[in-house]
Amino acid sequence: MIPSGSRRSKIRPPRKSLVSSSLDGSNSDPTVDFEKSWSILSSAITQIQSKNVSNLSYEQLYRKAYVLVLRKYGAKLYDNVASLITHHLLVRRDHLLAISDHEDFMKAVILEWDEHLQSMKFVSDVLMYLNRVYVKEHKKLLIYDLGIELFKDNVIKHNHDEVGRKIVDIVIQEITRNRKGEVITTTMYITKLINMLELLVESAGTDIQYGENYFQTMFEPTFLQNSETFFYNLSQEFVNYNLGSRYIREAGQFIKEEESRINFYLPSSTYPKLIDLMNNIIIKDKIDDIISLPYEQQGLSYWLQPVLGNIFDDRQSTHHLAELRILYELIGRFDSEYQLLRLRLKENIIAQGIQLPEFVKTSLQNAGEKKTATNSTAFATKWIDTVLRYREQIMKLSAEAFASNPIVEQTITYAMRDFINGSGTNRKNNISVNAPELLSVYMDYYIKQLGKPSPSKDISTSSSDSTDVFVNRSIQFLRYIKDKDAFEANYANHFAKRFLNSKGASQTINANNKLGVDLEELILSKLGEEMGTTSLDKIIKMNKDIKSSKDTTAEYKKHISKNQKQNLVDLELKICNVTDWPKSMTKDYKSFSKSDTGEVSFLWPKQLRNTIREFEEFWFSGKKNDNKSLYWSPKFGSIDMRITYPSRTYEINMSTYAGIIMLLFAPQSSNADGTMVSAFDEQKELTYDEIQELTGIPEADLKRHLQSIAVAPRSRLLIKKPMTKEVNNTDVFKLNENFKSPSIKVKVLTVSASSSAAPSKAKQKTEQEEEAEEVQSNIAEGRKLEVNAAIVRIMKSRHTVRHNKLIEELIKQLANRFQPSIILIKQRIEDLIEKEYLKRDDDDKNTYHYVA
Known part of the structure; x- marks a missing residue:
């Protein structure tokens, strides 16, 4: 029995007695000796190939091969073995080609290969000495490797790769069947055949370990070409569905x-x-x-629709997370930066974002809201809350579908910033929004609500501290605003109006929140952390005036109490340094005092004159305010007045103008016992012209406040004849005896300037429009100063800068404040050249030099 072996077996030479005996009869013919020995060896090899090795003697066969090599018949023996194996393989090849069934053919090839390798192991063991001496000296292939080479040449590649091509075609057909969804039973055969093809290496001299194998030269190119055609046809089949969701799902699967x-x-x-x-x-x-397919064909716009729909629809739609997850995975297979996904995602978010203003307007109209203008409080609060809800939805989707990928979330942020700021115009419906102004309106509304005894229900929160929710949401939205200087200007305007129109000197967070912490202080500190205190310089100075006003009020009250002054009106003072406060509120502050000619256009009621005179004496006492001027402005603030109507006595809060008008109807005469006659007994009536003459209130303001106290149904303190909405010069006013209110405390709301404007003057600018223009003017002036300062800083550090580099550096420095236009930059450069801060180079006009 021949023991199994391989080309790796250790060679052990025969005993000397064996060699000696083989050399007996040295006079015999060498040719006869080879033929006899080869006859025995060839017969043994044939039996090995026929799997009949039970009667073979390993020692005898080894000795025969050993002697032949020793007698220099190694080459002939090697060639004869190769010829014998070749003949056998050619016969077996014909047997394989006769098999027509694919599975049977695959099975037969694998069996033939396995048996051939097994037989080559036995033959290698018999010819071990041949391998050691002849093969090594003549740099031939080892017998085992020769068998593999012969199998490749005489079975696989013979007759123009007849068997090889058949193997390749059958394997590819089986894989194709499996790709089409068929269940195949040839999986193991495919694997074994591919392993076999990998072992059929093109030999390089004595080494069969390296070089290209049959799999690489024949199977792989054909398989890749076939796969390319299959993939293309399959993808076209998916495309023909005309449904993005189906393509994504089927492709992913x-x-x-x-x-x-x-x-x-x-x-x-x-x-x-x-x-x-x-x-x-x-x-x-x-x-x-696929991503760009329209909504009807379920592209990206379809998959993202629930993000938008769920904001306005109580019936929450299910997000298309499965499709978006597959999309994310598919794009990630060829682009780790997800550039295509980010580009299309940004486009779709902007497209959805510019629809939000129209949705908000429609939602307000459906809810019965009358004020739906894009600068109204209702629109501002609804739009910002909607944008923030949209952000929550899209970020939740990103976490679940895009694995919270930072670069994808950064794209979402950029897209939201674009539609909130620059791309926020819906050209189809001509709806535009001013994000910095709307955020200021939003914050103004909620600060007022939080300053009330019970907080607004508009801020939904699971915690008891609704202030934190409001502040966090405001700061979150502020981060999306590019023109932070515009927000600062609008916020300063609302900040001033809150203070000037508030009942007290400051507002404090109610007991449900952080007791004792000033609300404005809290907001300012948060804004300072986000924007920097330098950018809030004016608001901080305004806030100092508020604190100073509170201190001055306390000192004045202490002074009154100490000096036991009687019959004075209780004052809550609001003293503003006009240089720090918005010009729209301070531009006409001198018009309420004596002019240079001594004329007085505005008349304070006699009930207030003693109080005004007393405070002025206090203000200038001790020379602490000698270098300051004091002007009284009745256009802001409010008056608390107790009025006894026939039904009951009411405590009424109204604007200063409205209070001055009501004081005209206060009782003027007294009874014999010294008590004042009831104002209703006096039956005083005043025409519009008489009221204007007695007060000097500007016409537009007078009509507004008369509408507030004589036309508005809930606060009709006066009766107007005739009872029409418009106020005319011939109208007559008197106290309303039938005034009633369910509450003792009544707050008179002032009608807006736009609603009080007469039709004939509709084209005139309202107070709000003038105020908005003033704010825009302040923003423009502030930007000029900031650009000038930035240019000087850059030039001072660089001394010499080219035009394009200066613009690049300038935009970079101002990015956190606003985006300066090229026109503005050029104007500021010319301005600084004119002022001799810098100059152009004599030879190169695009180069600037700093002038120290």
Whole structure:
């Protein structure tokens, strides 16, 4: 019995007695000696190939081969062995080609290969000495490797790769069947055949370990070409569905199955080639078209629709997370930066974002809201809350579908910033929004609500501290605003109006929140952390005036109490340094005092004159305010007045103008016992012209406040004849005896300037429009100063800068404040050249030099 062996077995030479005996009869013919020995060896090899080795003697066969090599018949023995194996393989090849069934053919090839390798192990053991001496000296292939080479040449590649091509075609057909969803039973055969093809290496001299194998030269190119055609046809089939969701799902499922399939079949060198091919054809070449499909064909706009729909619809739609997850995975297969996804995601978010103003307006109208203008409080609060809810939805989707990828979330942030700021115009419906102004309106509204005894229900929160929710949401939205200087200007305007129109000197957070912490202080500190205290310089100075006013009020009251002054009106003072406060509120502050000619256009009621005179004496006492001027402005603030109507006595809060008008109807005469006659007994009536003459209130303001106290149904303190909405010069006013209110405390709200404007003057600018223009003017002036300062800083540090570099550095420095236009930059450069802060180079006009 011949023991099994391989080309790696250790060679053990025969005993000397064996050698000696083999050399007996040295006079015999060498040719006869070889033929006899070869006859025995060839017969043994044939029996090995026939799997009949039970009667063979390993020692005898080894000795025969050993002697032949020793007698220099190594070459002839090597060639004869090769010829014998070749003949056998050619016979077996014909047997294989006679098999028509694919599975039977695959099975037969594998069996033939396995048996051939087994027989070559036995033959290698018999010819071990041949391998050691002749093969090594003449740099031939080892017998085992020769067998593999002969199998490749005489079975696989013979007759123009007849068997090889059949193997390749059958394996590819079986894989194709499996790709199409058929269940195949030849999986193990495919794997074994591919392993076999990998072992059929093109030999290089004595080494069969290296070089290209049959799999690489024949199978792989054919398989990749076939796969390319299959992938293209499959992707076209998916495209023909005309449904993005189906394409995404089917492509994702196929790719997952293909990866599992080829990972089992193919070697590691081919796997990435096929993956790249599949990614390019099925994903890279088609995915942009799929993403860009219209809503009806379920592209990205369809998958993102629930993000927008769920904000306004109580019936929450299910997010298309499955499709978006697959999309994210598919794009990630060929682009780790997700550039295409980010580009299309940004486009869709902007497209959805510019729809929000129209949705908000429609929602307000459906809710019965009358004020739906884009600068109204209702619109501002609704729009900002909607944008923030949209952000919550899209970020939640990003976490679940895009694995909270930072670069994707950064794209979402940029997209939201674009539609909130620059791309926030819906051209179809001509709806535009001013984000900095609307955020200021939003914050103004909620600060007022939080300053009330019970907080507004508009701020939803699971915690008891609604202030934190409001502040966090405001700061969150502020981060999306590009023109933070515009927000600062609008916030300063609202900040001033809150103070000037508030009942007290400051507002404090109610007991449900942080007791004792000033609300404005809290907001300012948060804004300072976000924007920097330098940018809030004016508001901080205004806030100092508020604190100073509170201290001055306390000192004045202490002074009155100490000096026991009687019959004075209780004052809550609001003293503003006009240089720090918005010009729209301080521009006409001198018009309420004596002019240079001594004329007085505005008349304070006699009930207030003693109080005014007393405070002025206090203000200038001790020379502490000698270098300051004091002007009284009745256009802001409010008056608390106790009025006894026939029904009951009411405590009424109204604007200063409205209070001055009501004081005209106060009782003027007294009874015999010294008590004042009731104002209702006096039956005083005043015409519009008489009221204007007695007060000097500007016409527009007078009509507004008369509408507030004589026309508005809930606060009709006066009766107007005739009772019409418009106030005319011939109208007559008197106290309303029938005034009633369910509450003792009544607050008179002042009608807006736009609603009080007469039709004939509709084209005139309202107070709000003038105020808005003033704010815009302040923003423009502030930007000029900031650009000038930035240019000087850059020039001072660089001394010499080219035009384009200066613009680049300037935009970079001002990015956190606003985006300066090129026109503005050029104007500021010319201005600074004129002022001799810098100059142009004599030879190069695009180069500037700093003038120290």
